[in-house]
Amino acid sequence: xxxxxxxxxxxxxxxxxxxxxxxxxxxxxxxxxxxxxxxxxxxxxxxxxxxxxxxxxxxxxxxxxxxxxxxxxxxxxxxxxxxxxxxxxxxxxxxxxxxxxxxxxxxxxxxxxxxxxxxxxxxxxxxxxxxxxxxxxxxxxxxxxxxxxxxxxxxxxxxxxxxxxxxxxxxxxxxxxxxxxxxxxxxxxxxxxxxxxxxxxxxxxxxxxxxxxxxxxxxxxxxxxxxxxxxxxxxxxxxxxxxxxxxxxxxxxxxxxxxxxxxxxxxxxxxxxxxxxxxxxxxxxxxxxxxxxxxxxxxxxxxxxxxxxxxxxxxxxxxxxxxxxxxxxxxxxxxxxxxxxxxxxxxxxxxxxxxxxxx
Amino acid sequence: xxxxxxxxxxxxxxxxxxxxxxxxxxxxxxxxxxxxxxxxxxxxxxxxxxxxxxxxxxxxxxxxxxxxxxxxxxxxxxxxxxxxxxxxxxxxxxxxxxxxxxxxxxxxxxxxxxxxxxxxxxxxxxxxxxxxxxxxxxxxxxxxxxxxxxxxxxxxxxxxxxxxxxxxxxxxxxxxxxxxxxxxxxxxxxxxxxxxxxxxxxxxxxxxxxxxxxxxxxxxxxxxxxxxxxxxxxxxxxxxxxxxxxxxxxxxxxxxxxxxxxxxxxxxxxxxxxxxxxxxxxxxxxxxxxxxxxxxxxxxxxxxxxxxxxxxxxxxxxxxxxxxxxxxxxxxxxxxxxxxxxxxxxxxxxxxxxxxxxx
Numbered sequence: 001x002x003x004x005x006x007x008x009x010x011x012x013x014x015x016x017x018x019x020x021x022x023x024x025x026x027x028x029x030x031x032x033x034x035x036x037x038x039x040x041x042x043x044x045x046x047x048x049x050x051x052x053x054x055x056x057x058x059x060x061x062x063x064x065x066x067x068x069x070x071x072x073x074x075x076x077x078x079x080x081x082x083x084x085x086x087x088x089x090x091x092x093x094x095x096x097x098x099x100x101x102x103x104x105x106x107x108x109x110x111x112x113x114x115x116x117x118x119x120x121x122x123x124x125x126x127x128x129x130x131x132x133x134x135x136x137x138x139x140x141x142x143x144x145x146x147x148x149x150x151x152x153x154x155x156x157x158x159x160x161x162x163x164x165x166x167x168x169x170x171x172x173x174x175x176x177x178x179x180x181x182x183x184x185x186x187x188x189x190x191x192x193x194x195x196x197x198x199x200x201x202x203x204x205x206x207x208x209x210x211x212x213x214x215x216x217x218x219x220x221x222x223x224x225x226x227x228x229x230x231x232x233x234x235x236x237x238x239x240x241x242x243x244x245x246x247x248x249x250x251x252x253x254x255x256x257x258x259x260x261x262x263x264x265x266x267x268x269x270x271x272x273x274x275x276x277x278x279x280x281x282x283x284x285x286x287x288x289x290x291x292x293x294x295x296x297x298x299x300x301x302x303x304x305x306x307x308x309x310x311x312x313x314x315x316x317x318x319x320x321x322x323x324x325x326x327x328x329x330x331x332x333x334x335x336x337x338x339x340x341x342x343x344x345x346x347x348x349x350x351x352x353x354x355x356x357x358x359x
Numbered sequence: 360x361x362x363x364x365x366x367x368x369x370x371x372x373x374x375x376x377x378x379x380x381x382x383x384x385x386x387x388x389x390x391x392x393x394x395x396x397x398x399x400x401x402x403x404x405x406x407x408x409x410x411x412x413x414x415x416x417x418x419x420x421x422x423x424x425x426x427x428x429x430x431x432x433x434x435x436x437x438x439x440x441x442x443x444x445x446x447x448x449x450x451x452x453x454x455x456x457x458x459x460x461x462x463x464x465x466x467x468x469x470x471x472x473x474x475x476x477x478x479x480x481x482x483x484x485x486x487x488x489x490x491x492x493x494x495x496x497x498x499x500x501x502x503x504x505x506x507x508x509x510x511x512x513x514x515x516x517x518x519x520x521x522x523x524x525x526x527x528x529x530x531x532x533x534x535x536x537x538x539x540x541x542x543x544x545x546x547x548x549x550x551x552x553x554x555x556x557x558x559x560x561x562x563x564x565x566x567x568x569x570x571x572x573x574x575x576x577x578x579x580x581x582x583x584x585x586x587x588x589x590x591x592x593x594x595x596x597x598x599x600x601x602x603x604x605x606x607x608x609x610x611x612x613x614x615x616x617x618x619x620x621x622x623x624x625x626x627x628x629x630x631x632x633x634x635x636x637x638x639x640x641x642x643x644x645x646x647x648x649x650x651x652x653x654x655x656x657x658x659x660x661x662x663x664x665x666x667x668x669x670x671x672x673x674x675x676x677x678x679x680x681x682x683x684x685x686x687x688x689x690x691x692x693x694x695x696x697x698x699x700x701x702x703x704x705x706x707x708x709x710x711x712x713x714x715x716x717x718x
Contacts (some may be wrong), residue, residue: 027670163584194676197660197668199558199582205661205669213670220674223558223660224584225522225616229681232618257584259591260623267622301556301582302564305664309556310564311386311572315579317553322588 001144001186004214005030007055007169010062010136014129015069018062020050023169027210038067038086045093045100048201052170053244053280054139057099061132063090064107068125076114079121083111083128096253096294096321098245102279107131136172142277143173145335150180150240150275152338153331156189158237161227163196164255165203166242166275167211176275177242178212180333185217192218194236196227198257200300200318224257231268239265240333243276248351250326250342251288252276256319262328271330278334278354281347288323296320360503360545363573364389366414366528369421369495373488374428377421379409382528386569397426397445404452404459407560411529412603412639413498416458420491422449423466427484435473438480442470442487455612455653455680457604461638466490495531501636502532504694509539509599509634511697512690515548517596520586522555523614524562525601525634526570535634536601537571539692544576551577553595555586557614559659559677583616590627598624599692602635607710609685609701610647611635615678621687630689637693637713640706647682655679 008020011034022033024047033049035041041063044050050059067086071079087104094100110131114124154160166177174182184191193212198204205221212219222230230236239261245253252258252274265272285291298316302309310316332339332347336354339346367379370393381392383406392408394400400422403409409418426445430438446463453459469490473483513519525536533541543550552571557563564580571578581589589595598620604612611617611633624631644650657675661668669675691698691706695713698705 027673028667196584197558199556199584202668205673209673210670213673218674220676221660221669222676223615224582225555225558225619226676226678226681228619228622229615229678230676232681256582256588260584260587260619263587263626264619264622267626301580305666305668307664307666308387309561309664310580311569314386314564314568314572315577317579317581317585317589319585319588322585322591 001174001182003168003174003182003211005211007172008050008059008062010065010133018059018066020044020059021169022049023051023207024049026206036066038063038089041066042090042093051203052166053097053099053242054143054171054176054277055169056094056097057103057279058136058139058172060090060100060103061107061135064104065129065132068128071125072122074121076119076121076124079124080111080115083108096244096292098282099279103135106135139171140173142335143171143175143179146176146275146277146333147174147179147183149335149337150273150333151183151187153238154180154184154189154191159192159194159235161194161196161230161236161239161261162208163204163241163258163261164198165207167208169207169211170242176277177240178208180240180275181212181217182215185215192220194220194222194230196224196257196261197221198255199224200304203255227261228264231264231270236270239270239272241274243274243280244321245285245291246276246281246332247285247288247291248281248283248347249287249344250329250332250339250347252324252326252329253288253291253321254324256322259322259324262324266328272328273331273333274329275333278336278351281351283351288325291323293322294320360533360541362527362533362541364527364570366531367409367418367421369424369492377418377425379403380528381408382410382566383408385565395425397422397448400425401449401452410562411525412456412458412601413502413530413535413636414528415453415456416462416638417495417498417531419449419459419462420466420494423463424488424491427487430484431481433480435478435480435483438483439470439474442467455603455651457641458638462494465494498530499532501694502530502534502538505535505634505636505692506533506538506542508694508696509632509692510542510546512597513539513543513548513550518551518553518594520553520555520589520595520598520620521567522563522600522617522620523557524566526567528566528570529601535636536599537567539599539634540571540576541574544574551579553579553581553589555583555616555620556580557616558583559663562614586620587623590623590629595629598629598631600633602633602639603680604644604650605635605640605691606644606647606650607640607642607706608646608703609688609691609698609706611683611685611688612647612650612680613683615681618681618683621683625687631687632690632692633688634692637695637710640710647684650682652681653679
């Protein structure tokens with residue numbers, strides 16, 4: 001299934017460039033932003049022109065391709081050294097995005113493997129292009145699979161709530177949390193979606209509402225603080241959110257506000273589902289308390305709309321993420337199937353079977 | 360105790376006018392808005408230039424004064440008729456503000472009483488001026504008393520969370536939910552406050568943060584969706600919010616998002632307190648399900664910052680209030696003392712003793 005837009009893609013061969021939807025301008029303007037070098041990709045990731053764990057992974061892989069595409073005639077050691085430098089530069093763009101490191105590690109590992117197997121510098125670059133394109137292709141397949149698995153629990157006529165944007169625009173494919181909605185709609189189920197606007201950066205209002213509407217799905221925007229009232233009025237059948245990082249015990253790190261939604265869902269007996277590719281699980285983390293919470297600039301809260309909304313000099317606290325304890329999660333949708341009532345045992349069983357304990 | 364600003368006041372004698380802080384321009388500009396006639400007061404109340412249940416009550420009383428101040432030489436019947444017309448006009452400004460009706464009813468009742476006692480038209484107008492000034496004075500006294508009662512449960516070193524603005528700027532005095540904080544600070548207790556920004560109109564960021572900072576109280580602004588994370592991290596000792604309307608069973612109608620805060624407070628074992636004058640109780644309501652929820656324009660959510668934040672044509676749901684069940688309320692602070700674990704029996708006992716079952 002295809003959506004009427006493409007989040008990011010590699011354009012051309014080698015040399016080529018990356019074209020991405022400039023997400024900071026949504027929903028009023030659709031601008032395709034071209035990225036032609038590594039620092040441009042760091043900037044795009046930092047500015048959130050491209051955002052969402054899987055899309056950041058693909059962007060990072062494409063970033064490595066941008067960095068090595070002009071290299072010719074270097075030794076394997078020199079090519080490997082450049083690849084590592086590029087990866088280190090890209091790694092600084094977002095400190096909490098585990099998919100960023102996952103993709104960069106995978107690119108560097110591929111270069112290493114090629115070098116160990118006796119490839120010359122040019123052959124390593126060719127291999128890095130293969131690897132980057134493969135990461136892109138796999139992401140699209142994974143999204144589709146997440147959608148198929150998640151859609152099993154969506155019935156005709158249901159109304160779902162989501163927070164932030166874990167949609168097509170957070171991936172190179174049809175998304176994570178929104179993928180089950182796209183697949184359900186594609187299967188002919190009539191669904192409606194409530195989208196939390198998701199302060200401070202409004203990814204829900206700007207991006208989720210935009211992409212669902214583009215795809216013809218009924219969507220209603222609410223402010224974050226309306227979710228409890230909407231649930232209490234009986235409108236919501238299930239919550240689907242994405243994740244930036246999941247610990248081995250099933251604790252879920254996601255956009256700030258996700259934890260509040262999970263508590264509210266519990267209070268109202270509404271299943272709270274997390275949709276995430278296996279690459280989101282981090283085996284280094286035994287539980288969510290080990291996840292560092294990025295604090296972002298105060299201006300995102302106090303001047304988030306180009307207009308000062310808090311007094312000059314007022315203190316502002318702006319954590320970008322929170323952690324939802326596994327006990328609040330009814331199920332995690334992965335490409336390997338559902339992990340119901342996640343705990344360490346059930347998470348590790350699925351990851352082990354899939355050979356996918358990352359980190 | 361005095362704060363370094365005055366929310367609204369009558370300026371001059373008869374004729375006079377109303378001067379109010381133009382709250383839609385906070386926190387970047389402090390502009391005193393002059394209101395000189397009834398329609399100007401309707402506009403100010405509708406636009407939220409003045410907002411908060413008690414301040415709206417005072418504004419309504421002042422609105423009646425503005426409407427009758429030029430009347431001279433009319434019969435008691437004509438004066439009474441004009442007073443009723445003015446009250447009916449003012450009543451349309453905000454459909455859910457019980458204090459609006461309370462103040463208008465009180466003004467009309469005073470005019471009625473004077474007429475029944477044989478007063479002429481001019482004497483009725485004089486009496487309406489007395490009544491309006493008395494409503495203003497009582498509101499200031501009530502705020503101070505709410506502050507004294509509420510401060511009993513605030514200890515030195517505590518951190519409190521509040522939602523929306525039930526502060527001095529919501530009253531003619533030192534506020535309702537914020538009054539205990541002002542009194543506690545005045546008593547020398549060192550307190551800190553987290554203020555939910557309170558979408559869509561950002562009364563928390565714009566108004567609560569402004570007035571607490573003006574008064575020298577440590578305040579940190581967060582987005583609404585951060586409250587759960589902040590509570591989970593152990594930072595909050597108690598929640599204090601105001602109310603627009605309370606049912607006889609203790610169900611509390613307040614700014615949208617209050618219900619979510621109450622559920623989160625319960626989850627974290629944090630006491631959730633409501634601070635409200637007795638005039639906020641409505642004996643016509645046996646429970647909160649009977650409270651009509653005003654829906655306000657979509658643009659408040661989708662274009663709330665002068666910039667479109669949701670796709671054109673996206674559906675938006677914008678309820679202005681929600682209802683928090685009494686079971687989530689640890690205590691209600693009234694000028695007659697605390698109502699702990701409110702239920703119908705305990706609420707009615709306090710109201711009966713105070714002779715204050717309104718409606």
